[in-house]
Amino acid sequence: MPEAAEPATRGRVPAAPPAAGTRSARDRARRALHSPLAALCVTEITSWGVLFYAFPVLAPAITRDTGWSTGAVTAAFSAALIVAALGGIPVGRALDRRGPRALMTGGSLLAVLAAIAVAAAPNLWCFAAAWLLAGVAMSTVLYQPAFAALTRYYAPRHVTALTTLTLAAGLASTVFAPLTDALASQLSWRGVYLVLAVVLAVVTVPLHWLALRRPWPPPRDGAADGNEHDQARARSGAAVWGTVRSGPFVLLTIALTLSAFTMYAVLVNLIPLLTSRGAGSSIAAWALGLGGIGQVTGRLGYRALARRTGVRTRTVWILALSAATTAGLAVIPGPVGLLIAIAFLAGMTRGIATLLQATAVSDRWGTAAYGSLSGILAAPITAATALAPFAGAALAAGLGGYPHMFLALTAAAVLAALSAAGTAPATAPAPAATAGRRTNKDQ
Numbered sequence: 001m002p003e004a005a006e007p008a009t010r011g012r013v014p015a016a017p018p019a020a021g022t023r024s025a026r027d028r029a030r031r032a033l034h035s036p037l038a039a040l041c042v043t044e045i046t047s048w049g050v051l052f053y054a055f056p057v058l059a060p061a062i063t064r065d066t067g068w069s070t071g072a073v074t075a076a077f078s079a080a081l082i083v084a085a086l087g088g089i090p091v092g093r094a095l096d097r098r099g100p101r102a103l104m105t106g107g108s109l110l111a112v113l114a115a116i117a118v119a120a121a122p123n124l125w126c127f128a129a130a131w132l133l134a135g136v137a138m139s140t141v142l143y144q145p146a147f148a149a150l151t152r153y154y155a156p157r158h159v160t161a162l163t164t165l166t167l168a169a170g171l172a173s174t175v176f177a178p179l180t181d182a183l184a185s186q187l188s189w190r191g192v193y194l195v196l197a198v199v200l201a202v203v204t205v206p207l208h209w210l211a212l213r214r215p216w217p218p219p220r221d222g223a224a225d226g227n228e229h230d231q232a233r234a235r236s237g238a239a240v241w242g243t244v245r246s247g248p249f250v251l252l253t254i255a256l257t258l259s260a261f262t263m264y265a266v267l268v269n270l271i272p273l274l275t276s277r278g279a280g281s282s283i284a285a286w287a288l289g290l291g292g293i294g295q296v297t298g299r300l301g302y303r304a305l306a307r308r309t310g311v312r313t314r315t316v317w318i319l320a321l322s323a324a325t326t327a328g329l330a331v332i333p334g335p336v337g338l339l340i341a342i343a344f345l346a347g348m349t350r351g352i353a354t355l356l357q358a359t360a361v362s363d364r365w366g367t368a369a370y371g372s373l374s375g376i377l378a379a380p381i382t383a384a385t386a387l388a389p390f391a392g393a394a395l396a397a398g399l400g401g402y403p404h405m406f407l408a409l410t411a412a413a414v415l416a417a418l419s420a421a422g423t424a425p426a427t428a429p430a431p432a433a434t435a436g437r438r439t440n441k442d443q
Contacts, residue, residue: 017297026399036149036153036214037164039211040146040150043146044168045168045169045176046203047108047138047141049180050111050199051111053173053177054193054196055178057177058180058189060075061184061188065188066127073124076124076128077090080135081382081383082382083138083139084136086139087139089161089372089377090223091144091377092144092373092374095371099152099215100200100215103140103145104141105205105212107141107345108204109205110133112205114131114136115135116193117133118134118193119192137425141208143166143169147165148404152367153214153217155362158367160303162383163299166355167299168297171337180196184194194427231274240369240372240373243425244375244376247422248425249377251419251423256353256416256420257380259353259413260357260382260385261384262388262413263322263346263391264384264385264388265388265395266326266406267346268392268393269389272402273289273329274336274389277334277339278336279339287340291346291350294351297351299351299352301352302352302355312420314356314415315420315423318353319413321415322350323417325346326410326413327410330403330405330409
């Protein structure tokens with residue numbers, strides 16, 4: 001029998017179509033590159049890891065190598081957090097007007113320069129100046145601008161996006177603390193910061209520039225087009241200061257600032273408290289780690305909590321739970337297992353408090369001036385967080401021990417919960433800003 005005729009493509013091997021798995025992986029990577037949420041999850045892990053979590057790992061090596069005191073080195077880092085708090089106010093206004101792309105990309109470049117300056121600092125003054133520069137960068141790349149971007153891009157479903165972001169960013173210490181330690185075993189602390197600067201440049205700069213290039217949408221609560229939108233934006237600028245001076249905003253600022261101070265003072269001083277109660281250092285460290293798992297657990301449950309409660313109710317109850325866990329750690333001597341369980345609950349409240357702060361403005365006043373209002377709200381909160389480690393240690397020394405210091409923190413936490421009761425404004429945000437959730441007026 002004659003052979004069957006060969007196809008016209010004899011001598012050539014037809015290109016095989018890409019495997020479905022390869023094609024889908026490539027499509028997912030392309031979508032992630034242009035997704036603000038996916039990109040910000042990666043950049044927040046990286047930015048927090050380099051600008052925040054690398055420092056406590058490297059601080060002992062810095063003091064050994066330079067001879068600078070631990071207090072002076074830590075003060076430079078704390079000063080960066082204060083600068084970040086103050087910088088959040090103008091950054092928030094810029095976000096409302098122009099969106100996050102140029103701001104966060106420029107902030108990433110500034111963070112790279114700051115990390116290089118930290119590595120190259122020849123003396124303590126230059127080291128401190130480099131950290132002040134890093135503080136400016138922090139105000140443009142850490143949580144507040146990312147929260148503002150997701151709140152506007154994903155409204156009215158921004159709670160889901162914010163929850164996803166905070167869950168991802170919670171991995172920053174998990175990734176960068178061991179990575180920094182591994183690098184430090186091979187390089188000097190200066191070499192480590194240079195490597196981390198390269199990581200910042202390679203990861204955060206292109207992702208911020210590419211993934212945040214979509215048009216900056218108008219606020220969904222009462223959004224308008226054309227001249228109406230311009231007029232609404234002008235009115236919102238005047239309304240910001242009216243909101244800031246209002247009783248609910250002042251009480252919200254007091255509540256969240258006191259709460260942040262309490263929570264972070266508890267976090268930093270948990271290990272010495274537990275060891276003073278008889279726990280071994282390794283068990284105390286595990287308790288601190290379980291508190292981190294508690295943070296993730298709390299954030300996972302926040303969306304369901306937001307659906308079932310009014311904004312004032314959940315704020316009061318979460319801050320009250322923080323007061324209760326702080327009081328428990330202060331007065332319960334043991335057993336150690338019970339103290340670890342309380343530490344886990346305290347971690348849950350910290351995790352939820354992050355989302356309480358992220359949604360505090362949009363839940364009460366909508367998204368029209370979210371960047372401006374959240375920047376003003378975050379300034380004292382971030383400052384309190386920066387001061388908490390030093391103030392907590394000073395209180396422990398002045399009051400005669402960690403249990404007494406935790407009692408003082410309990411009083412501050414109770415005042416925070418009481419202040420939260422007055423944080424619901426007279427009018428709720430427009431329905432678009434609260435879709436799928438209860439209004440801010442509790443039933």
